[in-house]
Amino acid sequence: MAVSEQGLAGNRVGGFSAIPVDARPLAIEAKGLVKSFDGTRAVDGVDIAVPEGAIYGILGPNGAGKTTTLRMLLGIIDPDQGVRRVFGHDRPHDIGRLIGYLPEERGLYPSMKAVEAIAFMGALRGLSLKEGRKRAGELLERHGLGHAADRQIRQLSKGMAQTVQLLGTLVHRPRLVVLDEPFSGLDAINQGKLEVMIRALADEGVTVIFSTHVIHHAERLCEGVAIIAGGRVPYAGSVEAARDRIPAQVRLETRAREGAWVAALPGDTRRNGDFFQFSLPETGVEPLLRQLIEGEAGILSLSIERAGLHDAFVAIAGEAAARQLEADTQGDRA
């Protein structure tokens, strides 16, 4: 695939407007990715740029196009249009040794021993079986699964098998780790462990990109996110910039329920139980406070909260996508 786009030429964080331009080279760079299945566009013009060493999230509800995007980035499928580069290479398979991938649908050979499964996944990435077995043993020990090294996958619990697969993704010590819905199916404890593991990878300079429909994971872990909905990416940039896109939220609690002072509240005010909630006015809260006091509203509490990624998601992707996202998350919990 020829790379002719100007933004791809330098292989530096340039067109990545929301994250401050820095000197880090790009691990992943995609521009205008389009993929259609049966005449329907699954992915419609996705632009993503992930600097090396970043933790990057692709956030969107099920069916938004996350997996298809990841598969295109990894060269499992080719885009109909657009360009992608991984560490500057058009063909990701050419640098397969540098990439680790955990697909959404977890898969291991049931009759393989845990240590062999990890070594085999390393062999797929160019590691010798001998070295793979050695590293597999070390990894299993380090993650508390040393006792399961010689057990067949079918004899492991689901959580253990998922850990084995994740270790298989890491055994060849990749520079880029791509995880498709890595938290899906894990209990809270294992989700926490995975978050720690992802942070540890980033600390070692590994680029981690993962897809998720759970906002909290992205918010806690990611330096940058791409919000994807309906195959499009309405926002790609830093988490901070996404949160800054909408004003801080004010929560106000008053003794009085009604009064002339209510007219002084901003236009986007909505009632949320005992609270009034509205965006922080550009003039700040001081003028409003004066009016509330003069109107004898009886202020019980007032807090100003910076918008979360969820609010940003709602503002960027729309209410429908946000509702879908919440439904997916609840489906996971169920």
Place this chain on the structure above:
Amino acid sequence: MSETLRPRLNALEAAWVIARRDFVAVLFSRAFLFFLLGPLFPVIVGGLAGAIGGEVQREAVSVEIGLAMSEADNAAMLAAGARLAPQLGGALPSLRTVPEAAGDPAFDARAFMEARRGNYAAIVTGTLAEPGMVGTAGQLRRWKGPVALIAGHAQEAAPTAFPEVTGAVVTTSAAAERSSRIQTAQIAQMLLFLLTMLLAGMVLSNLVEEKANKIIEILAAAIPMDAVFTGKLFAMLAVSFVGIGVWGLAAWGLWTIGSEAIIASTGFDIARLPAPAVGWPLFIALGVIYFAMAYLLLGALFLTIGAMANTVREVQTLSMPVTMMQLMVFFLAAYTIKQPGSGLELAAIAFPLSSPFAMLARAAMDPNLWLHAVALAWQGLAVLALVKGGSLLFRKRVMKSGNAGRVRRGWFARSAAPAAEPAE
């Protein structure tokens, strides 16, 4: 965290990683043991039964030698044979008067044999003092001694010397030779077809299992899909050779202990199978190569089907047309055995799926070798094209959705879905 190593495996290395795992996994699975034993059970049981009854059958259905001597000499030979039989048993042939020779002084035993009339291993002519024998070189070698023994005992009760039996070897004409080689060609074709159909299905089940294990995406992400396909094909081919080796050994053992019973009960004697035109060693080598080609071609086709199917039901439905097509191309190749050089035979050679069968038949009938080189190159190209096409189809049709599209994925589900939604 990264190291300075080669950035990727080349296609051969990648295929080797897949082939090694698949080969070991299949070979040491219980399912493969049962697969191996499956065809052996009836053969072993039959062989044991044959071996037990072999001794009896050897005497009951021994080789028959025709007598075309004078009436008195025939009677003396039959009486001598009957006297000697209790002591020598199966070492002596059964003797039977040739009815066509009785009362016909012009009876030509050689013409009779060459016309393949009667069912005699050889025919004894002449007199008791100067017996002659007409038969193939092998039969003459085998039966000259016993016939001399019988003739000697036919002359006197306790002979001190035995007459020398003169032999007349039956020669076959070019037409007869071609005609007999057809038998070799047909048997080789049938064997090739049976082995291919029996073993190529393993490729299909292997890939379906891989999809059920959901490991296929890990493979597709790590190495090119055509390397995955190639590795699987060659692993299963190697497993097939193991299977053929085991079955071959079993067949050899069975033949060793019960050949006479097998010949007696089936009338088939592998030793009497006409030599193929290219000679046995080369014919066997070509048989192995054409099996590999037939296997790779059909296997690549099955892999493509396996790539598109998600369930066993889908696999069965999709593979049925291919199986039927393979039957048809086999019939085509079998039909053209008797039409060497015809347009139909050339078509059977040119069509990749029937080419190995048609060419193996050619090797039995025609000593020219250059066409084999051309055909093998052509079949190799077809394998490459099928593997490439299959992997492309896999990437296009299978890897098309994530969690959201799981229900729709696959050939049938795709056609059933009225309108696909954006995939995950």
